[in-house]
Amino acid sequence: MAKNSKKGKRVVKNSTRKTNRLKEEEELAKLQERIDNYDPKTDETSISQFSDLPITQNTLRGLKESTFVSLTDIQKKTIPIALKGEDLMGTARTGSGKTLAFLVPVIESLIRNKITDFDGLAALIVSPTRELAVQIFEVLTKIGRYNSFSAGLVTGGKDVQYEKERVSRMNILVGTPGRISQHLNEAVGMETSNLQVLVLDEADRCLDMGFRKQIDNILGHLPTTRQTLLFSATQSESVKDLARLSLTNPKKIGVSSDQEVSATPESLDQYYVKVPLDEKLDVLWSFIKSHLKSKILVFFSSSKQVQFAYETFRTLQPGISLMKLYGRHKQTSRLETTKKFSQAQHACLFATDIVARGLDFPAIDWVVQVDCPEDSATYVHRVGRSARFGRQGKSLLMLLPLEEEGMLKRLQIHKIEPKLMNIKQKSKKSIRPQLQSLCFKDPIMKNLGQRAFIAYFKSIHIQKDKDVFKVEELPAEAYAASLGLPGAPKIKIKGGESNKEKKNASRQLLALAKAGDDGEIKESKEKEKVRTKYDRMFERKNQTILSDHYLNMTGNKATDGDESDDDEDGGFMTVKRKYHDLNEEELPDLSVPVSKRQAKKALSRKATLADKGNPTKLKFDDDGVAHAIYELEGEDDFKKAGDAKQQKEEFVSKEREAMKVTDLADKEVERQKRQEKKRKRKEIERRKREEEEGYSGDEGETVVTLGAPDLDRDMEYSDHEDEEPASKKPKWFETDTIDSKPKDDFVEYDEPETLEDLESLTARLIGN
Numbered sequence: 001m002a003k004n005s006k007k008g009k010r011v012v013k014n015s016t017r018k019t020n021r022l023k024e025e026e027e028l029a030k031l032q033e034r035i036d037n038y039d040p041k042t043d044e045t046s047i048s049q050f051s052d053l054p055i056t057q058n059t060l061r062g063l064k065e066s067t068f069v070s071l072t073d074i075q076k077k078t079i080p081i082a083l084k085g086e087d088l089m090g091t092a093r094t095g096s097g098k099t100l101a102f103l104v105p106v107i108e109s110l111i112r113n114k115i116t117d118f119d120g121l122a123a124l125i126v127s128p129t130r131e132l133a134v135q136i137f138e139v140l141t142k143i144g145r146y147n148s149f150s151a152g153l154v155t156g157g158k159d160v161q162y163e164k165e166r167v168s169r170m171n172i173l174v175g176t177p178g179r180i181s182q183h184l185n186e187a188v189g190m191e192t193s194n195l196q197v198l199v200l201d202e203a204d205r206c207l208d209m210g211f212r213k214q215i216d217n218i219l220g221h222l223p224t225t226r227q228t229l230l231f232s233a234t235q236s237e238s239v240k241d242l243a244r245l246s247l248t249n250p251k252k253i254g255v256s257s258d259q260e261v262s263a264t265p266e267s268l269d270q271y272y273v274k275v276p277l278d279e280k281l282d283v284l285w286s287f288i289k290s291h292l293k294s295k296i297l298v299f300f301s302s303s304k305q306v307q308f309a310y311e312t313f314r315t316l317q318p319g320i321s322l323m324k325l326y327g328r329h330k331q332t333s334r335l336e337t338t339k340k341f342s343q344a345q346h347a348c349l350f351a352t353d354i355v356a357r358g359l360d361f362p363a364i365d366w367v368v369q370v371d372c373p374e375d376s377a378t379y380v381h382r383v384g385r386s387a388r389f390g391r392q393g394k395s396l397l398m399l400l401p402l403e404e405e406g407m408l409k410r411l412q413i414h415k416i417e418p419k420l421m422n423i424k425q426k427s428k429k430s431i432r433p434q435l436q437s438l439c440f441k442d443p444i445m446k447n448l449g450q451r452a453f454i455a456y457f458k459s460i461h462i463q464k465d466k467d468v469f470k471v472e473e474l475p476a477e478a479y480a481a482s483l484g485l486p487g488a489p490k491i492k493i494k495g496g497e498s499n500k501e502k503k504n505a506s507r508q509l510l511a512l513a514k515a516g517d518d519g520e521i522k523e524s525k526e527k528e529k530v531r532t533k534y535d536r537m538f539e540r541k542n543q544t545i546l547s548d549h550y551l552n553m554t555g556n557k558a559t560d561g562d563e564s565d566d567d568e569d570g571g572f573m574t575v576k577r578k579y580h581d582l583n584e585e586e587l588p589d590l591s592v593p594v595s596k597r598q599a600k601k602a603l604s605r606k607a608t609l610a611d612k613g614n615p616t617k618l619k620f621d622d623d624g625v626a627h628a629i630y631e632l633e634g635e636d637d638f639k640k641a642g643d644a645k646q647q648k649e650e651f652v653s654k655e656r657e658a659m660k661v662t663d664l665a666d667k668e669v670e671r672q673k674r675q676e677k678k679r680k681r682k683e684i685e686r687r688k689r690e691e692e693e694g695y696s697g698d699e700g701e702t703v704v705t706l707g708a709p710d711l712d713r714d715m716e717y718s719d720h721e722d723e724e725p726a727s728k729k730p731k732w733f734e735t736d737t738i739d740s741k742p743k744d745d746f747v748e749y750d751e752p753e754t755l756e757d758l759e760s761l762t763a764r765l766i767g768n
Contacts, residue, residue, distance in 0.1 A: 028112060031056065035083045047076055054083065055108050058146035063104075066142040072097040072389075077253045079104055082229055087250040089243050090231045093265060093384070099139055099358075102199045102229045106172065107144050109197050109227065115171055117150055120191040123172040124198050126218065128205040130155040130176060130331065131338050132358040136201065137174045154179045157331025164188075177206055177214035184221040195226050200246070203232045204239045204377070205357045219246050264380055268387035270418035272397040272408070277475055278482035280370055280398055281309070282430045283423060287368065287396070288318045288348055290427060294365040296320075296348040299356070299382050301371035303328055304455035306350045308448040308483070309370075315445075316434055318348075325351040356381040360388060367395040371456070372404045374463055376414045379407075396421070406468040435484030449483040454491050 034054035047053065049070055050063045063069075071079075074092040082088050082105035092098060106123045115122040127133040137153040144151070154163050154175035160182070167173065168189030173180065183190055200206065206215060228247050232239050243250060264270065275283050288296065300306050303326035310324040321344060325337045341349045342361055349355070356378060364386040373379040379397070386393030397418060399405060411417065439446040457476075463469035480488040618626040641647055752758040 027056065032112065035080070038080045038084070040077070040081065044076055044080075047071060047080070050104075053079060053104075055104060056111055059104065059107055059111075059143065062143040062145050062147075063100075065145075066139075068100060068143065072101075074098055074253070075101045075104075078102075078229075081251050081253065082227075083108055085109070085227050087227060087247040088229045088253060089247060089250040090229070090253045093380075097389070098201070098231045099136055100143070102201065102231060103136070103140055103143060105229065106197050106199065107140075107147060107149070110149055110171060111147065113196055115149065115194070115196070117148075117169065117171065119171065119194045120168065121170060121173055122149075122194055122196045124180070124192075124195060124218075124222070125172070125174045126177055126180060126198075126200050126206065126215070127174065128176065128202045128209055128211065128357060129354055129359075130157065130334060131355070132202065133174050133176055134335060134338070135359060140172065140174065154183060155331065157334075160186075177211040177218065181214040181217045184218060192222050195222055198222060198226050198228045198246075200228070200230045200242070202357050203230050203242055205232075205381075207239065207242065215242070264383055264416055265387040265390075265393070267390055267392050268383060269392075269394045270383065270397075270416070271395065271421040272399055272418045273421050273423055274401045274405075275398045275423075276478075277400055278478040281312075281435070281482060282428060282432070283398065284309070284368065284370055285313070285316075285318065285431050286423075286428045288313070288320060289429070291366060292318070292320050293346055295344065295346060295361075295363060296366045296368060297355070297361065297364050297385055298348060298350050298368045298370060299373075300350065300352060301459040302452070302455035303352055304448070304451040305371070306352060308445075308452035310350045311445060311448055312431075312435055312438060312484075313350075315438060316431060321347040323347060323349045325349060325355055327352065327354045353378060353382070355385065359385065361385055363391065364388075364393060367393070369395070369397045371459070372397070372399055372407055372468070375465070376410050376416065379411060379416070380414075403470050403473055404468055406465075410465075410468070432482055432484065435482070437484075439484035439486075446485065449485050450489045453480055453483055453485065453489055457491050 031054045038054070050068060051060060053071075074090060074096045078088055078090045078101045082102065090098065090101060102125070106125070110122050113122070125133075125136060127136055133153060133155050137151065140151055149171040150169060151172040151174065152163075152167060152170035154167060154173060156176055156179050158179075160179075163179075163183065164187045167183050167187050168191070175183075184192070200215070206212075228250075230239075230243055230247060230250070273283070284298065298309075300309065306324050306326050310322060314322050323337050323341055325334060325341075329337070337349075338359070341347055353373075367383050367386045369379070369382055373382060383393075383395040386395060395418070397407075399407060408418075435449075439449055456479075457471060457474065460469045460471045460474065476488040480486075617629050619629055620626055638644075638647075752761050
C-alpha cells in the first residue's frame with residue numbers, strides 16, 4: 001500500500017508540473033503575440049505603467065516591490081522595441097531611467113529564450129565605472145528576485161582568481177570593460193556562444209576613459225547573432241562609429257540628431273560665479289558653511305585636489321560630514337563611501353568626474369563645480385547628479401574671470417544658460433591663514449598642497465579647448481599662496497596628451513613594453529661636471545623634509561665648482577668642491593651596463609661564473625692528485641667489472657652491510673644519550689630532595705641517616721624510565737597536596753658528641 005501511495009504522489013507531481021509548464025508556455029505565447037503586434041506610433045500613448053507592458057508576472061512583481069510603477073519617456077520608447085529583439089541606440093538626458101530601460105528587456109529576453117543555469121553566459125552588461133556597475137547590479141537583483149537566473153558582478157579591485165572560478169556559471173554578467181575583457185581572454189570555462197543580449201551603458205564615457213581597445217576585444221569574443229542595446233547621454237562621433245560596428249539596423253530612440261541631446265533637467269536651477277583662482281577654496285568654504293543642512297556634491301578636476309581639500313577641510317571642521325571619492329581608492333573604500341553618501345541626509349562629497357556618470361545619489365541639493373568642466377557634455381553629466389526623476393536641485397559653477405568665460409558660450413550652443421550669482425563679501429570668509437599654518441606645521445599637508453597645485457596645472461595643460469583653458473595665464477604664485485604653500489612648486493609636464501588610455505591599458509603589456517625599452521642601447525650624453533650619488537640624492541627634493549632654505553644652507557643649489565663666484569664666504573657650513581684632472585687611461589673600465597641583462601650579469605656572482613663553468617669541490621687522494629667529489633666511471637671500465645646485474649647486487653649487499661654497521665653505531669649513540677639524560681634527571685631529583693630535607697651542603701658537616709636506604713627509590717626510577725618524575729607538580733584535578741603525601745620511612749639526627757646528647761637521642765628514638 002505504501003508503494004502505491006508513493007506512485008500516486010509522483011503521478012500528481014508530474015501532472016502539476018505539466019500543467020504549470022503549459023500555463024507558462026501559454027503566457028509566453030500571449031506575451032510574444034502582444035510584442036509582435038506592438039506599433040510604436042499608435043500604442044505608445046496607451047502605455048504609462050510597467051503593468052501595461054507585455055512582460056511576465058515575476059518581473060512585474062519584482063518591479064512593483066521595488067517601487068517601480070510608472071514609466072519614464074525613455075522607458076516607454078525603448079522597452080517595447082527592445083522586447084522585439086531589435087538592436088537599439090538610446091539617448092536621453094541623465095537621470096531619465098535608462099537603467100530599467102535595458103534591464104527589463106534583458107530579463108524578458110532570457111525568459112523567452114528559456115535560458116537555464118547550464119546555458120552559460122546569456123546577457124552581458126558593460127559599464128564604464130565600478131560604482132555604476134554596482135548600482136546596475138543592485139537594481140538587477142531587486143527587480144529579478146523572482147526569476148531563477150544567476151547574475152554576477154565583476155569589477156577591478158577584486159580577486160581575479162575568485163571571479164574566474166565562478167564567472168562561467170553566470171547567466172547575466174555586469175562589469176567594467178577592463179575586467180570583462182580580461183575574463184574573456186583568460187577564463188577557461190567562460191562560453192559566449194549562447195549570448196542573447198549585449199548592453200553598452202554610458203558608451204560615450206567608456207570611449208572617453210580610454211576603453212576602446214577593451215570594448216573591441218569584448219565585441220570580438222561575442223557572436224554576431226546577438227541583440228545589442230547601446231545607451232548614451234550624448235551622440236558623439238566615436239559613439240556613432242561604435243554603433244556602426246556593433247549594431248545591425250539599430251532603432252534610434254531619444255532626441256533626434258537635429259535637436260540637443262545633452263539637455264539638463266527642467267527642475268534644475270543653474271548658477272555660475274566668477275571667482276579668481278586664488279579665492280576658490282575660500283568661496284567653497286564659505287558656501288559649505290552657509291549650507292550645513294544640505295547634501296552637497298563638489299567636483300574637482302584631479303584626485304590630488306580632492307585629497308588636499310578633504311584633509312584640510314576635515315581638519316578645520318566646517319560642521320558637516322565630509323567624504324571623498326576618486327578613482328585610485330580601494331574598491332571596498334569606494335563602495336563604502338558611495339553607500340554612506342547615499343544614506344546620508346546632510347553631507348558633502350569631494351569627488352572627481354568618476355562620479356559624474358550614471359550614479360543615482362538620492363536627494364542631492366547642490367552640485368558645486370570648483371574646476372571648470374572640459375566640455376558641455378561633462379557639465380551636463382555633473383549637474384545631472386541633482387534634480388533626478390523630477391526632483392528639485394541646484395548647481396553652481398565657478399569660472400575664472402576672462403579665461404574661462406568662454407565656457408558659457410559653449411553651453412549656450414547647447415541651450416544651457418546658467419544664471420550669474422553674486423557673492424556677498426560679508427558672508428565670504430578667508431581660510432588662507434589656517435591653510436598656511438597647516439602646511440607649516442604638518443609636512444604631509446604641505447606635500448598634499450604641492451601635489452594638488454601640480455595636478456591642477458597639468459589638468460589645465462592637457463585640455464583640448466585652448467580658447468578656454470590657458471595655462472600660461474594662470475597666477476601660479478597667488479594660487480600657491482591660497483593653498484598655504486610658501487612658493488609655487490616647479491612643474492615638469494611631459495607631453496600634452498591625456499594618459500587615460502595608458503592608465504587603462506593592460507599592466508602585463510606595459511611591463512613587457514617597459515622591459516623592451518630598457519633592453520635597447522641608449523646613447524650616453526656628455527656631462528660637463530662630475531656628479532656624485534650625494535648630489536643626486538639632494539637634487540631629489542623630498543617636499544616633506546627638504547626645502548630651498550635647507551638646500552641653500554648646505555650649498556647644494558650651486559655646486560658648479562666655479563672659483564669665480566661672487567660669494568667668497570661660501571655661506572654657512574659650505575665647502576666648495578675642487579675638480580681635479582683625471583687620466584682616463586689609468587682608470588679601470590667602470591661603464592654602466594646598457595641593458596638589464598648586462599647589469600644582472602655584472603652584479604650577480606652566479607651569472608659571472610656562468611661563462612667559466614659552475615664551481616666544483618675537489619678532493620685529493622694519497623698521492624696528492626685532485627679529483628672531483630663525484631666522478632663518472634668509464635664505459636670500458638664498467639664492462640670489465642662484470643655483468644651489470646651482478647654489480648648491482650654486489651653494490652646493494654655492500655651498502656646493506658655498511659648500513660647495518662651504521663645502524664649499530666647510531667643505536668649505541670642513542671643509548672648513551674638516554675643514559676646521560678637519565679643520569680641528569682636523577683642528579684636533579686637528588687639535589688631537590690636534599691634541599692627539602694634540610695641539607696646544608698657545608699664541608700665537614702656529618703649527617704647521619706637513620707631508616708631504610710634510598711636504593712628502593714633509585715631502583716624504582718631505573719625500572720620505570722618513562723614514568724613522571726617525583727618532582728613534577730600535581731595537576732589541577734589532583735586534590736592531594738605535596739604535604740599530604742606519605743613521608744619517607746627514616747628520621748635524620750645529628751651525631752651525638754657528649755653523653756647528654758646520647759641520652760637525649762635515645763629518649764627521642766624511644767618516643768618515636
